[in-house]
Amino acid sequence: MVLTILLDENIDGYAEYLSRFVFSSAWSDISSLLGVRIVTFEEIGLTKGSPDEQIWEFCQQQQIYLLTDNRNEDKPDSLETMIRTRTLPTSVPVFTISDIRRFRSERDYVEALVAKLLDYLMDADNLRGAGRLYLP
Numbered sequence: 001m002v003l004t005i006l007l008d009e010n011i012d013g014y015a016e017y018l019s020r021f022v023f024s025s026a027w028s029d030i031s032s033l034l035g036v037r038i039v040t041f042e043e044i045g046l047t048k049g050s051p052d053e054q055i056w057e058f059c060q061q062q063q064i065y066l067l068t069d070n071r072n073e074d075k076p077d078s079l080e081t082m083i084r085t086r087t088l089p090t091s092v093p094v095f096t097i098s099d100i101r102r103f104r105s106e107r108d109y110v111e112a113l114v115a116k117l118l119d120y121l122m123d124a125d126n127l128r129g130a131g132r133l134y135l136p
Contacts, residue, residue, distance in 0.1 A: 002035040003121050006059060008068035009048045011100070012040040018067075021114045030118050039064075056082035065092055065121075067135075069100040080132075089129040095120070098134045112136040 007015055019038050022031050041048060046058060056079060059066045068079065075081070083094060095117060102109040116136040120127060127133065 002037055003124060004037045004039055004062070004064045005095070005117075006044065006046075006064045006066050007038065007040055008055075008066060009041050009046075009050075011067070011069055011097070012042070014104075015040050018110075018114075021110050022118070026111075027114055027118060030122070034118070034121050034124075036118075036121065051077055052079040052082055053077045055079065056086065059094075060086075060091055063092055065095055067095045067097070067117075069097045069103070083131045087129060087131045091129055091131075092124075093120075093127050093130040093133045096132055096134050098136065109136070 007018070015038055021027065022036055022038065041050070044058075044062075044064075046055065055066065058064070066079075079094065097103050097113065099109065103113060113135045120133060120135075
């Protein structure tokens, strides 16, 4: 099993940072067991500025979990609109970082975020249809 996490374009610069925590000695057994893979838009062929609708559909088709820092519903094709109107019982959820400032600056917060993320992923099949899940 491989569980792929796509970092939203505005946080893709944190791929290495997040990976250091996800694959640290504290979490490597779980992340390896789950087959966690962290990717960026560039790595999977999406361009920066891709419409939210395209990102949503790509993630659903490929069964990839999007990790974002909270996109809002500011237009009819926004990510929030996609989540509210297109989530099916089989849809993979979107993970949302609750406090991006703390994510960028507080080690304890990142540790808690990774713990919650891996906890969610251990129960991945039961999360389908959840829409948006906040971390931590």
